[in-house]
Amino acid sequence: MSATAPWFDLPQRGALVRTSSHTARSSDGPCVVVGAGLAGCSMAYALALKGQTVVVIDSASTIASGASSNPCGIVKPIVTREPSAAALFYEHAYGCLQSWLTHPCIKKNAAYENCGVLQLVQNSYPASKQYQQLDPIEATKKAGTAINARALFFENAGWLNPHAFCASLLEHNNIELRLNCRLQNLIPCEPGWQLDCLQANQQTTLRSSMVILANGTQLNKSPYTQALPLTLARGQISEFQLTQTVGREPERFKQSLSNHAMSNKPLANQALSNQPFSSQQLKDKQRLNCVVSGKRYAIPGKQSVYIGASFKRDDDTNDIKHDEHQENAEAVNDLLPELELTKQARRGFAGVRTTTPDRLPVCGPAPDFDFFQNAYTELRHGSKHKTFSPAKTHKHLYLLGGLGSRGIITAPYCAHLISEWLCTAADPIGIHTHRIQTLQSTMALLHPARFLIRELKRGSGL
Ligand SMILES: Cc1cc2nc3c(=O)[nH]c(=O)nc-3n(C[C@H](O)[C@H](O)[C@H](O)COP(=O)(O)OP(=O)(O)OC[C@H]3O[C@@H](n4cnc5c(N)ncnc54)[C@H](O)[C@@H]3O)c2cc1C
Secondary structure, three states: OOOOOHHHOOOOOOOOOOEOOEOOOHHHOOEEEEOOOHHHHHHHHHHHHOOOOEEEEOOOOOOOOOHHHOOOEEEOOOOOOOOOHHHHHHHHHHHHHHHHOOOHHHHHHOOEEOOOEEEEEOOOOOOOOOOEEEOHHHHHHHHOOOOOOEEEEEOOOEEEOHHHHHHHHHOOOOEEEEOOEEEEEEEEOOOOEEEEEEEOOEEEEEEEOEEEEOOHHHOOOOOOOOOOOOEEEEEEEEEEEEOOOEOOOOHHHHHHHHHHHHOOOOOOOOOHHHOOOOHHHHHOEOOOOOEEEOOOEEEEOOOEEEEEOOOEEOEOOOOOOHHHHHHHHHHHHHHOOOOOEOOOOOEEEEEEEEEOOOOOOEEEEEEOHHHHHHHOHHHHHOOOOOOOOOOOEEEEEEEEEOOOOOHHHHHHHHHHHHHHHHHOOOOOOOOOHHHHHHHHHHHHHOOOOHHHHHHHHHOOOO
């Protein structure tokens, strides 16, 4: 029995499992992953872990050249006050990322800095093992510089360099990388797909039994994917150097603490008078010990701080903009009022995120959107009294993208979900029923057709 509505039915599980009736044939070819950013590299690694051979192609001359070329990104659980299916997805995603970070090659090469993350919050959050709730003084001690707000402290968190992370994933022996190789056409053929590519100005053809599109901003540019409602959003990170001056008296910080005391609002878990701020600490050379995240974020570098990131919807430019350096400089003033940084940014990075209407990734089989449009039109009258056909998807074509601002956290788990589905044998005895149902319901949450289904329920379609 299906664990989900028929429109989210997944293709037969275990398409990549070699059984006695399906021995590997050379014509099957390797799996091909299009895109060598966080999504594509994670996908290739997840399949390689399952014993698959994978070719990753990318049109650029280096890996992680798109949104994944940012110099650093936050590694932190995404937490919400209320439990929800999305919150559970993010919890599992973070668990998967943390588990990958312990794999020897990734651990050695991914440049993960486990320095902790402070997330500034207005109100308290439910108790959780994932974080400690800190008042401003405790948060200041963790950060090494004044923090004027309450915070959640995530000890098992930090930041990483996406390029280094991607490179560490591609080191798996089962993965072949082809750079300067642009997918131009995808043509169905038995047993899967023919990929017409332009590699170093030469036309080449690849054949593959399984294709996964993980090509970032280009994900909805093929005839099979153009109905995906993706929005592009540019972002810029600025690196500012710490000035070498000795820290000055944190007047604004002291002021804000006295405001708290006068406002009668209790600060969580502490009495202000019990924890005087050490004057020695104030005179220390200035530093930032951990990542601090509020509306924007600050990531500690060597004698510098990376401030990110601007968010400009419907803007797909990636040049460095002075205005956005300025916005980042103002943001750090609010976030870390006592940190003294050079006025001019030392350098900047800009990239283009691919976002979805509900901010969750796109992860799953490529829907046949024409079929969906016809078969499920009646959804506008409700789904109770009608029997609907099972979903139709493009055979052996999967999609992974729409990672928005959270690709570091979500790409590994999304890749794991797809590889689990493709590489877990259908089991007639039902030993793994619970595991499979969980997999199905998570994939329904991320299903590439979910936006169209929502539109059809509202009475509008493509
Ligand atoms: C400024 C900024 C800050 C960010 N900060 C964070 C953060 O702190 N934490 C976090 O979790 N996330 C962060 N993100 C988000 C994260 O970086 C993205 O979600 C992630 O990089 C998206 O990865 P991707 O692989 O989907 O896309 P990309 O990295 O863009 O990769 C797509 C790849 O596909 C290739 N490609 C496209 N078309 C073709 C084709 N036809 N043939 C072959 N190859 C093709 C491109 O060359 C590219 O390499 C940030 C993003 C930005 C821009």
